[in-house]
Every structure is written in C-alpha cells, then in structure tokens.
Amino acid sequence: MSQVYKGVYFIPGQDEFIPDSHVYVVGIPGSNDLSIVDVGLTGKGEYKAGSIRELGIDPGAVKRIIMTHTHLDHIGCLTEMQKAFPEAQLWIHKLEADLLEKGDDRAVYGMDMFKGMCQMQFGLAPEAFKFAVDRKLEGGETLEIGDMVWDVIHIPGHSMGGIALYEPVAKILIPGDVVYADYAIGRFDLFGADAAQLKESLQNLAKLDVDILLPGHNQIMKGVPSEYIRKTAKMWEPYLA
Numbered sequence: 610m611s612q613v614y615k616g617v618y619f620i621p622g623q624d625e626f627i628p629d630s631h632v633y634v635v636g637i638p639g640s641n642d643l644s645i646v647d648v649g650l651t652g653k654g655e656y657k658a659g660s661i662r663e664l665g666i667d668p669g670a671v672k673r674i675i676m677t678h679t680h681l682d683h684i685g686c687l688t689e690m691q692k693a694f695p696e697a698q699l700w701i702h703k704l705e706a707d708l709l710e711k712g713d714d715r716a717v718y719g720m721d722m723f724k725g726m727c728q729m730q731f732g733l734a735p736e737a738f739k740f741a742v743d744r745k746l747e748g749g750e751t752l753e754i755g756d757m758v759w760d761v762i763h764i765p766g767h768s769m770g771g772i773a774l775y776e777p778v779a780k781i782l783i784p785g786d787v788v789y790a791d792y793a794i795g796r797f798d799l800f801g802a803d804a805a806q807l808k809e810s811l812q813n814l815a816k817l818d819v820d821i822l823l824p825g826h827n828q829i830m831k832g833v834p835s836e837y838i839r840k841t842a843k844m845w846e847p848y849l850a
C-alpha cells in the first residue's frame with residue numbers, strides 16, 4: 610500500500626493462478642468521502658480491506674466502490690468488500706450494471722469454460738454475481754468526490770462497460786484493463802469485447818494529458834512520457850482492425 614499522489618492510494622493485486630486486480634483508493638484524507646476503485650479477485654477481500662484499514666481509513670469513510678469493469682479479477686471479492694465497507698454504494702457503467710442486476714454473469718467470467726473452472730475453484734454459487742447497482746455511469750460525468758474531481762470516460766473494447774477515471778489536475782488516469790505499462794493493452798476476446806471499439810477507446814485516451822497511469826495490473830507509471838498512449842494505440846492498430 611502506498612500513496613501515489615495526495616488522495617490516491619495504491620494496493621497492488623496479489624496474483625495467483627488467476628490475476629488479482631490492483632485496488633486504488635481515491636479521495637483526500639479527511640474528506641470522509643473516499644472511493645474504492647475495483648476490488649479484486651474472489652478471496653482477496655480480507656487482504657484488500659486490511660490494507661485499507663492499515664492506512665488508518667475508517668471503513669465508514671468509504672462511500673462508494675466504483676468498478677472500471679466487472680471481470681472476475683476486478684469484482685470477484687465484491688461481496689467480501691461490501692461486508693467490510695457497509696456504507697459503500699456501488700457505481701458501475703450501465704451496460705455491465707444492467708447485466709449484474711439480472712444476475713447475468715457473462716461479463717464477469719468472459720467465457721463459459723472459465724466460468725466452470727472458477728465456480729469449482731472458488732465454490733461460487735450460480736447467483737454469486739447478482740448485485741444491485743446504486744449509480745449507473747454512462748461516461749461523460751464529472752464526479753466531485755472526496756474533494757477531488759474525476760472525469761468518467763466510457764472506454765469499451767476490453768469489456769462493453771469499461772470506464773476510465775481521469776483526474777485532470779495531476780493528470781492521473783485509471784483505465785482498468787484497457788492500457789497498461791510496457792505498451793500493453795487489454796485482451797479483446799472475451800464476452801462483450803470488441804477490437805474496433807478498443808481501438809477507438811485507445812485513441813480517445815491518447816487525447817488526454819497523462820502523467821500518472823494506474824492500470825488494473827502490472828506496473829504503475831509515474832512521469833508517463835508524452836505520447837505514450839498514442840504510441841501504444843498506434844502499435845496495436847494493425848491487430849485491432
């Protein structure tokens with residue numbers, strides 16, 4: 610757990626045979642209005658919640674959990690985290706929120722083979738991913754949360770309801786699994802993925818001035834070179850036609 614910037618904390622994922630997403634906590638300490646961005650893989654709730662408590666954060670100060678998208682490695686421990694942070698609302702992009710409310714878990718598992726494997730591995734019930742969503746995001750919102758301002762950008766392609774959060778003062782981008790360090794991008798073969806949309810989303814992110822990149826996995830980047838996302842998008846374009 611470390612502070613990346615004032616009001617932005619990083620809890621690294623603990624990968625096992627399935628990856629566990631990073632968690633970011635955003636909001637100025639003392640605002641009493643903190644947000645958790647993504648929670649991580651099934652079984653990781655204790656580690657994630659414990660890491661947040663170690664920061665001295667009162668669980669009651671966590672007002673919402675915002676999902677960049679609902680793949681299992683990001684949403685798997687949501688039930689555990691909702692127990693640890695009972696006041697937290699759940700905010701998700703409409704396209705994936707609508708599925709979760711119906712108990713449709715195709716966007717969680719991505720493919721049937723993976724679903725069967727995970728249900729067995731984690732002892733997950735068929736209805737494990739049915740959730741009420743408090744706020745359905747669409748992209749284009751400006752969130753004034755935790756004494757900070759974050760823009761919501763809809764970036765489909767890796768998943769249909771993927772969002773990025775962007776903080777324009779410190780130029781911080783939280784893009785979920787759409788773009789990573791080392792010129793990597795998210796996969797585009799799972800349920801709801803779309804290569805052409807991913808290309809367009811990367812092009813949209815490339816328009817942003819980004820200094821700190823906080824992806825869902827692997828290294829985080831500070832002092833992101835200018836044009837980094839544009840170069841990454843360009844590199845992948847031949848595969849995203």
Ligand SMILES: [Zn+2]
Pocket residue numbers: 678680767768786795
């Ligand atoms: Zn993902």
Ligand SMILES: [Zn+2]
Pocket residue numbers: 628630680682683786825826
């Ligand atoms: Zn992921």
